[in-house]
Amino acid sequence: MNINNIKKPNITSEEINEQIKPVLREMEKVGIKIDCNALKRLDKKLGKKLVKIKGEIFKLASREFNIDSPIQMAEVLFKELKLSTDGLKRTKSGISTAASELNKIKSEHAIIAPILEHREISKLLSTYLRPLPALVDKNDRLHTTYGLETSTGRLTSSEPNLQNIPIRGKHGDEIRSTFIADKGMKLIAADYSQIELRIVACLAGDTAMIDAFKKNEDIHTRTAAEIFNTKPNKVSRDQRRKAKAVNFGIVYGQTPYGLSQTLGIKIEEAAEYILHYFDIHRGIKGYINEMIEKAHTDGFVETLFGSKRYLPNINSRIRYIAEAEERMAINTPVQGTAAEVLKLAMIKLSQELAKLSGESGVKSGEKLLQDQNSKLLASSTRMLLTVHDEIVVECPEKEAKKVAKIVKDTMENIIGLCVPLQAEAGIGDNWSEAK
DNA sequence: ACAATGGTCC
DNA sequence: ACTCGGACCATTGTA
Numbered sequence: 245m246n247i248n249n250i251k252k253p254n255i256t257s258e259e260i261n262e263q264i265k266p267v268l269r270e271m272e273k274v275g276i277k278i279d280c281n282a283l284k285r286l287d288k289k290l291g292k293k294l295v296k297i298k299g300e301i302f303k304l305a306s307r308e309f310n311i312d313s314p315i316q317m318a319e320v321l322f323k324e325l326k327l328s329t330d331g332l333k334r335t336k337s338g339i340s341t342a343a344s345e346l347n348k349i350k351s352e353h354a355i356i357a358p359i360l361e362h363r364e365i366s367k368l369l370s371t372y373l374r375p376l377p378a379l380v381d382k383n384d385r386l387h388t389t390y391g392l393e394t395s396t397g398r399l400t401s402s403e404p405n406l407q408n409i410p411i412r413g414k415h416g417d418e419i420r421s422t423f424i425a426d427k428g429m430k431l432i433a434a435d436y437s438q439i440e441l442r443i444v445a446c447l448a449g450d451t452a453m454i455d456a457f458k459k460n461e462d463i464h465t466r467t468a469a470e471i472f473n474t475k476p477n478k479v480s481r482d483q484r485r486k487a488k489a490v491n492f493g494i495v496y497g498q499t500p501y502g503l504s505q506t507l508g509i510k511i512e513e514a515a516e517y518i519l520h521y522f523d524i525h526r527g528i529k530g531y532i533n534e535m536i537e538k539a540h541t542d543g544f545v546e547t548l549f550g551s552k553r554y555l556p557n558i559n560s561r562i563r564y565i566a567e568a569e570e571r572m573a574i575n576t577p578v579q580g581t582a583a584e585v586l587k588l589a590m591i592k593l594s595q596e597l598a599k600l601s602g603e604s605g606v607k608s609g610e611k612l613l614q615d616q617n618s619k620l621l622a623s624s625t626r627m628l629l630t631v632h633d634e635i636v637v638e639c640p641e642k643e644a645k646k647v648a649k650i651v652k653d654t655m656e657n658i659i660g661l662c663v664p665l666q667a668e669a670g671i672g673d674n675w676s677e678a679k
Numbered sequence: 680a681c682a683a684t685g686g687t688c689c
Numbered sequence: 690a691c692t693c694g695g696a697c698c699a700t701t702g703t704a
Binding site: 312314317335337340341342343363364365368372398406407408410411412435440489511551579626631632633634 | 682683684685686687688689
Binding site: 248311312314315335353366367370371375377391394395396397398399400401403404405407440487493495496497498499501502503506507559564567568572574575577578579580583632 | 691692693694695696697698699700701702
């Protein structure tokens, strides 16, 4: 890896993981408050809607069946209603009824739209709205468990997973807004902007990309201008959307097929975009080749802080297996380094926030003030959540602005890359508002 | 109890 | 002919 663009870290990934552990245990213990009543109201509202949609689906299918069963769904759609199956993905047991596939035949029959809506709502009900209220403590707070065992170095969150709480979709905001700050407190949500792209720009030493980030340009617009041979101010919304998918895909080792699926365009068109992209971004192309070559010869790749991922099947004669590991070889250093940067920021931030409750707290060492002090700590500033490139903090209302600045500054200055790191911090009474 | 399928997040 | 990076969880249906 060409690390000439980056200062050599003086800490290893193992040390980072040791230091993040107590920080995570503390976050788990504190938990985050949710508005159970709001959650139950939403449950009721969407529950009613679901019943209505169910009726529509049965009417259009001319019979009742289990909508949650892909087998029965496929039978209704493809045997009874005889919807076309060509171009649709197959599963072991027949035709796939995944949303991405149903979207392709949406115009064929009026039953598809309510099915998709049913899927969306039943997902929210069964995974979030119903289970979460049952998991709160006596203070209405949810406590997740963070894990360190991933192949890239990212954190996991389980029981409950608070890293996949809905944010897109029709009801995303409604659900996020049930994650609230305690009385007298505010939530601060801060996330890195395009941290993975910034990291790959540096790992790859891609001059065009480094230049863009240094000038604080809109990276997707710039990419669009590049691949569509136009000026940034002439880029259309659709061109920017496509360029965003291209940028996104770089980090994943995206293929023309994958990009065509994501964008719903022809493979040939996708291939053109990618080729044109690599023509301009020689650094990125070089990085990809370098990682694949390293994985073939060494059997592993590594992150900036030295976390290794072994790829034992990269020399497999079965092509798709070898190719899968080649994509991991491309992605792991990027995703893994981003994870390390976030962990470092969390470690530093926990220290900064601890200092904060120290200064605003007790002035003398009097014994009497000790429980006052512990009360103060209970309502003081602390980290609650982390979601891969985001940190959520809770703090007293009056300090929110000050704390937001500390969070943002800590995240942005945690490491000197070849391009600036940027973090956006928002303040609100709930998670949705704070973003 | 477990595999398959599908869906949510970054 | 067919595929993209990393997780966790709910439901169905079979063993």
